[in-house]
Amino acid sequence: MTVADQPTEVLAVPAERGATCPFDPPPAYDHARENDPVAQVSLFDGSTAWMLTRHEDVRAVLQDRRFSADATRAGFPFLSPGRRELATGKPTFIRMDDPEHARLRRMLTSDFVIKRVEEMRPQVRAIAVELLDAMTRGRDHADLVTEFALPLPSLVICLLLGVPYEDHAYFQKCSSTLLNSASSADEVHQAREELNDYIKRLAESKRDHGDQDIISRLMRREDLTPDEVATMGTLLLIAGHETTANMTSLSILTLLRMPEQMQRLRSDPALIRGAVEELLRYLSIVHTGLPRVATEDVEIGGRTIHAGDGVLLMINTANRDSATFPDADALDVGRDARRHLAFGFGVHQCLGQPLARAELQIALDVLLTGLPNLRLAVPFEEIPFRHDMLIYGVHSLPVAW
C-alpha cells in the first residue's frame, strides 16, 4: 500500500457510533469523508484495508469490475471471525463475480421484477392490515418490532419461498446468530449448517409437488443441486426479512423523533414513495461497509489501491455526502433521494429492492393511517439499538397509540 501520506493514527473499524444521534454514521467516518476519503483502516485481525466514504467514489467502485466480491480471494476484508465464516463457508452469489454470479442471480430476477411486485401489493397490504389489527386489538401499546415490523416481511418472504411461517422463531434465531458481529466462527458455522439443512429438507420435500414458490421452482431445475438450492433459499430467507424489518422500525422511530416530517407524510400520503427513498438514504442500515478486493491496481481519489488490497465501501457515509445530497444530515421527506446507495450499486445491487420498496411504502402508510396517535412508550434513551448486528436497527421498539 502507499504509505507516503498516511495519517499516523490508523482508524480501527467498525468505529464507535457517536453519543448524540444514533441515526448518524460514526463521526470518524464523516471525518474521513471530509479529510481522508480513501483512508487506511485496520481490521480485527490486524490487517489493513481502504475505507471509501464519498458518494462518488463508493458508487464508482461498486460499479467497477476490477473490484471483486469473491471473499475467497486473498486480501478480502472481514470485520470479525464470524463474518469471515459467513462469507467464505458456503458462498452464495453475493460473494461471487460474473459470470457465475450472473448465472445464479438470473434464476431469481423474474420473481422480483417491478410488475410482479406491483401485483403483490394488495396481498402485502392485507398482511400489514391484519398485523395491525392483531397488534391493536384490546391494547394500547406493543413492541412494534415483534408484532409488525418483523412479521410483515417474514410472512411475505415465506409465501414467496414456500417456507412455513410457523417455523419463524427457529429461522429467526438462526439468522440472528448469523448476523451478530459478536458471534464466533463456530457459532456462525453451526447456525448456517442448521438453517441450510432446514431449507434443504424443505426443498427435498417439495421436489415432486408442482408448487410455484421459489424453492419448488429452483428444485425443478436441472442445473442446480439441492445444496445450491438450500444455499440460495437461506440467503433469500435472511435477506428477505431482516433488512425490511429493521428499515421499518428505524423509519418509524426516526419519524417519531422528527414530528414535522411525520406530519408532512400524514397530511400528504403521496409523499410516502419518495419518503421511503429518503429514509433509505438517511438510515442506510447496512452500516459497516460493503467489502470488495481489488484485482488490479486502481487509482481512486489520488491514491493507488493495489491488486489484493481490501476495500470497505461505506454506503451509510456516502449517503450523507453533501456533495451529492445538499444538507445531507437533514432528513427531508420531500427530497429526491433516488441516487442513494442503500441497496448498493453495480451488479450486486439488491435483488429484492422492488419488494423492499413496496413493503416499506405499505408499512408506513398502514401505520401512519391506522395509528394517528402513535408515540414511543419508553424514553428514547431506553431504545436498544442494534450496534452489534450486521444490519442496523433496533432490537425492540415499544410504542403506544
Added chain:
Amino acid sequence: MADDGGTRMRVEADRSLCMGAGMCALNAPEVFDQDEDEGLVVVLDAEPPAGRRYAVRDAVHLCPASAIRLVEDQG
C-alpha cells in the same frame, strides 16, 4: 420529435450487462420494461419523445449495471 432544442435521442440497452434490478422500469416505465423469464431490460420505445428525456436520463444514471444508454444526436 425535435421539439427540445433540436436534439433527438435514442435509447440502447445491453441485456448481457443487465442484472434485473428494475431501476429503468421503475423510473421510466414508458420506455423500459423487464421480460417475464429473466427480468432483464426490454426497450419499449427506442426513440422516446423529448418529454421523456429527464426520466430516461434518471434511468440511465440509476442503472446499477450500466446496461442502458441514451444517445443524444444534435439534429
